[in-house]
Amino acid sequence: MKSLRIACLLPLLALLLARPAAATEELPRMEDLVQGDLVVDPAAIAAGKSFPIGVRLRLAEDWHVYWQNPGDAGLPTRIDWTLPAGFDAGPIQWPTPIRFEQGPVVSFGYADEVVHLTDVKAPADLQQGAELDLQAEVRWLVCKEECIPGRATLQQKVKVGAADEKAASALAAAAKMLPTELPWPASLRTEKEGIRLQVDAPALGKATVTSAFFFPGAAEQVEHGAAQKLERSEAGLSLLLAQSALAAEAPTALEGILVFEEDLGGSTAKQAFTLRATTAKAAAIAAAPTAAAGGESDEGGPGLLQALGLALLGGIVLNLMPCVFPVLSLKVLGVAQQASESPGRIRLHGVAYTAGILASFGALAGGLLLLRAGGAQIGWGFQLQSPAFVTVLTYVLLAMALSLSGVLHFGGSIVGVGNSLASRPGLSGSFFTGVLATVVATPCTAPFMGAAIGYAILQPAVVALSIFLALGLGLALPFLALSFVPAMHRLLPRPGAWMETLKQALAFPLYGTVAWLVWVLHLQVGSEGLAAVLAGLVLVAFAAWAWGSSRLAGTLMRRVGATSCIGAVAVASLLLFELPEGAAPAEAATPAGAKVAAEPWSEEKVDALLASDKPVFVNFTAAWCVTCLVNERTAMSTEGVQDLFAEKGVTYLKGDWTNRDPAITRTLEKYGRSGVPLYLFYRGDGSEPVVLPQILTEATVREHLETL
Secondary structure, three states: OHHHHHHHHHHHHHHHHHOOHHHHHOOOOHHHHEEEEEEEOHHHOOOOOEEEEEEEEEEOOOOEEEEEEEEOOOOEOEEEEEOOOOOEEEEEEOOOOEEEEEOOEEEEEEEOEEEEEEEEEOOOOOOOOOEEEEEEEEEEEEEOOOEEEEEEEEEEEEEOOOOOHHHHHHHHHHHHOOOEEOOOOEEEEEOOOOEEEEEEOHHHHHOOEEEEEEEEOOOOOEOOOOOOEEEEEOOEEEEEEOEOOOOOOOOOEEEEEEEEEEEOOOOEEEEEEEEEEEOHHHHHHHOHHHHHHHOOOOOOOOOHHHHHHHHHHHHHHHOOOHHHHHHHHHHHHHHHHHHHOOHHHHHHHHHHHHHHHHHHHHHHHHHHHHHHHOOOOOOOOHHHHOHHHHHHHHHHHHHHHHHHOOOOOOOOOOOOOHHHHOOOOOHHHHHHHHHHHHHHHOOOOOOOHHHHHHHHOOOOHHHHHHHHHHHHHHHHHHHHHHHHOHHHHOOOOOOOOHHHHHHHHOHHHHHHHHHHHHHHHHHHHHHHHHHHHHHHHHHHHHHHHHHHHHOOOOHHHHHHHHHHHHHHHHHHHHHHHHOOOOOOOOOOOOOOOOOOOOEEOOHHHHHHHHHOOOOEEEEEEOOOOHHHHHHHHHHHOOHHHHHHHHHHOOEEEEEEOOOOOHHHHHHHHHOOOOOOOEEEEEOOOOOOOEEEOOOOOHHHHHHHHOOO
């Protein structure tokens, strides 16, 4: 495309050079074509905070400048900042462009007036009232029938804290011209007719979208001037793009801006979204570096069979993850209780346990795919991003722990009470132990899982569901094998009095899990929400005591106990409405002793650091991710790793996914993951980041840092 662009510019240049002197004098003056200035609101500048600066270009009538991808001809506008010491400017935030057609040549850019916003971060020691001298060197190519390159040095002196309502209004208006992030999944596939860009948004597919156009962010991928055929379906909408004649092969990823117009019955709404779409094969390949980097040679390679195998293996390994231990302890107790039963009955327990896990994985996968189809940016463990869900899980685990401690005992006549299900002695108890094992397992991830789930979420529902079920089968497989192999039955201990002691001892892993979930809730809902959760736990404990202590009493006391129990549980349920949904910013704790403090992750920060050739280590984590927390303490907070961070000048960024964050979700998908942890190591030399294994060791991290 560069060659084509040059080919298009050369005639224009030749035309300029060939003009007679008299005609040259008739060319408009640059100051008549482009007038630029800086737009700054000094009141928005604060120590340690980012604030926007706008480079405003006012263009003469019928003239235009160019977008980041200028199209078939043109050059994008460039801005080089000269800022006071300690200030750091990010990349240009490009407004949504429009098309310019001159015969077969199609360009992308802006007419009349455009404001290019840039986020600038102020130093932490900035004083209120300080005088700042802000300067930008701006270069552009402005075109009509001819093109004229121009440049200007724009300068403005401001006083920190001084209000400028006119500038604030202009910046707010410019921000509204920026495209927003696409809230629906987008994918790419190559067809005989061209490249299919698919947006999975059923609601959008049924809407009255009348037109759509995709502005590719890079040249030499699609034909800029070719028609883009819009098709709507129950799955969403799609555009059929023509592959660029200059491209050697069809692209496996596209980034750009999707603009569409929707008929609202008398009016038209125009919307613009940034998107990144990849082919399913590219998404699967993206997970391959994990294997290369971490020695997990089994985790790599696209394809359904490979994904099913990885899911099965990941499910088996999931049994070894710490978040599953508390529930597996219940299963161990159940196995001991089953020792005296017939081999056939033991096999039925194994099948019931497996059915509980598979049913739960099916429901989890269905919910995940349904929400993603509706535009939600979620991934593995998404339900734990809901404080209400975590609170309910905390209630259930506390009730189960109290039951194991002997505070209450659920009789066989009670059916359907949530926290009694997993402790029931029959096949239903095995089934619901499987359900609970699945719910509790979701904070964990295991090797081989990442590529499998990352592949699954890009596939049709049937394929995705198959992969999730394979993962569930892997989780159930050890106990299923135990129940079906007669030789292993002899290894089971005989029932006896020791089981009561074991049962009480196994309550403590559940108490530990409750304590951990309360800590997670503190990060999710803040101190006020935490107070509601703690009050709810007291009510659950009271309900358990009221129920347990009244079971052996007379009829009247049993009714009083039951009424008290139901009332306490009802009030505890009402407290769920007091929880702020994602209102509190989650902050994953930095391990004690860390010499290099973690900075909050953002795409802009990574881009800015890489533009300065600085190495970056990114840790995508969540407070409810046990694997993440273990890795941080055993692999990244060790003295050796911390010393290497400091010695090599590595910036340590942490992306916290405790609460929902669409930007992090998109980045996880980019590397074939649907959940945390994800570790990216950028060497700062322009190369692609290395994806480290999900289970980290100090040696693995050191090995990569020492290559700098």
